[in-house]
Amino acid sequence: MVSSPDAPDGGKKKSWFSRLKDGLSRSSSKLSEGITGIFTKRKLDDETLEELEDLLIGADLGPANAARMTAELSRTRFGKEVSPEEVREALAEQAAAILAKVAQPLRPEGGKPTVILMVGVNGTGKTTTIGKLAHLWRGQGLSVTMAAGDTFRAAAVDQLKIWGARTGSPVIARPIGADAAGLAFDAYESARKEGSDVLLVDTAGRLQNKKTLMEELTKVVRVLKKQDSSIPHHVVLVLDATTGQNAHAQVEAFQEAVNVTGLIVTKLDGTARGGVVVSLAETFGLPVHAVGVGETAEDLRDFEPRQFARSLMGLSDG
Ligand SMILES: Nc1nc2c(ncn2[C@@H]2O[C@H](COP(=O)(O)OP(=O)(O)OP(=O)(O)O)[C@@H](O)[C@H]2O)c(=O)[nH]1
Numbered sequence: 001m002v003s004s005p006d007a008p009d010g011g012k013k014k015s016w017f018s019r020l021k022d023g024l025s026r027s028s029s030k031l032s033e034g035i036t037g038i039f040t041k042r043k044l045d046d047e048t049l050e051e052l053e054d055l056l057i058g059a060d061l062g063p064a065n066a067a068r069m070t071a072e073l074s075r076t077r078f079g080k081e082v083s084p085e086e087v088r089e090a091l092a093e094q095a096a097a098i099l100a101k102v103a104q105p106l107r108p109e110g111g112k113p114t115v116i117l118m119v120g121v122n123g124t125g126k127t128t129t130i131g132k133l134a135h136l137w138r139g140q141g142l143s144v145t146m147a148a149g150d151t152f153r154a155a156a157v158d159q160l161k162i163w164g165a166r167t168g169s170p171v172i173a174r175p176i177g178a179d180a181a182g183l184a185f186d187a188y189e190s191a192r193k194e195g196s197d198v199l200l201v202d203t204a205g206r207l208q209n210k211k212t213l214m215e216e217l218t219k220v221v222r223v224l225k226k227q228d229s230s231i232p233h234h235v236v237l238v239l240d241a242t243t244g245q246n247a248h249a250q251v252e253a254f255q256e257a258v259n260v261t262g263l264i265v266t267k268l269d270g271t272a273r274g275g276v277v278v279s280l281a282e283t284f285g286l287p288v289h290a291v292g293v294g295e296t297a298e299d300l301r302d303f304e305p306r307q308f309a310r311s312l313m314g315l316s317d318g
């Protein structure tokens with residue numbers, strides 16, 4: 001069924017769903033073509049179940065989920081003829097149930113300002129995600145301050161300033177080479193004085209096995225906590241979906257260095273590995289706040305488990 005553009009917020013919802021679905025098309029075509037290949041004119045038996053389990057693992061849903069999902073399918077439909085469509089529907093339902101436990105939109109609430117620290121390895125989309133969040137919240141009439149905590153690269157500061165200008169958010173920066181923790185401290189003072197609703201703190205990308213860089217991140221949190229033990233209110237780990245299962249190692253390393261409070265998964269539009277969101281949910285149970293499906297300010301939305309699961313399996317919103 002096509003939702004009417006006149007329906008209360010139907011138009012908007014539909015456009016996000018199609019954006020999400022388009023973004024996940026590489027993942028969903030891998031899954032649906034695989035499922036069609038396995039279940040066309042075949043029964044659900046040990047052989048097809050094993051093939052399905054391999055397909056789910058190959059699509060990054062993780063071994064535990066793959067085993068559980070196929071077992072559940074076997075429990076209800078063993079020995080029966082099933083259509084590929086039926087399998088996709090059943091798997092989408094199961095994936096949605098796993099994801100429902102972790103779906104938790106990032107709300108700019110909890111402090112004045114609400115302090116959100118963005119962390120992650122190089123190039124995952126931290127700075128872009130800050131821009132997208134600022135766009136979203138500025139659109140809701142909130143004031144946003146940004147802190148250019150990536151003090152290593154001039155280009156990083158410039159990139160954040162572009163997002164600041166685009167969204168009408170002041171950017172607190174310091175010369176290259178300055179101490180990131182000191183910068184974060186100053187930015188908090190400034191955001192508080194200005195009465196900002198949200199402070200988004202950018203950080204330099206760091207490989208999870210570079211000890212000194214991870215320690216620097218710990219220091220940023222420690223220095224903020226000295227000012228107010230409740231900040232940062234959120235430590236958001238930004239993960240690039242194209243890295244697939246390596247995302248798991250990143251979660252572990254960052255959790256060890258700082259208290260990661262939630263995840264944002266980006267670049268789902270550039271990969272067939274969208275299933276990694278389901279495996280992260282199962283393994284860590286950390287809140288998933290949002291997903292990124294493109295480079296523009298509009299390409300980030302609150303994480304909605306049912307829509308995500310249906311898009312992943314190439315199904316319509318219905
Ligand atoms: N296709 C796509 N590209 C994205 C998405 N999010 C970010 N990008 C792109 O990924 C590249 C890296 O994004 P940045 O925001 O600079 O990443 P970063 O984590 O700040 O990088 P460092 O500061 O170098 O660690 C940019 O070209 C972004 O436009 C997304 O959801 N989809």
Ligand SMILES: [Mg+2]
Nearest residue numbers: 126127150156
């Ligand atoms: Mg950056």
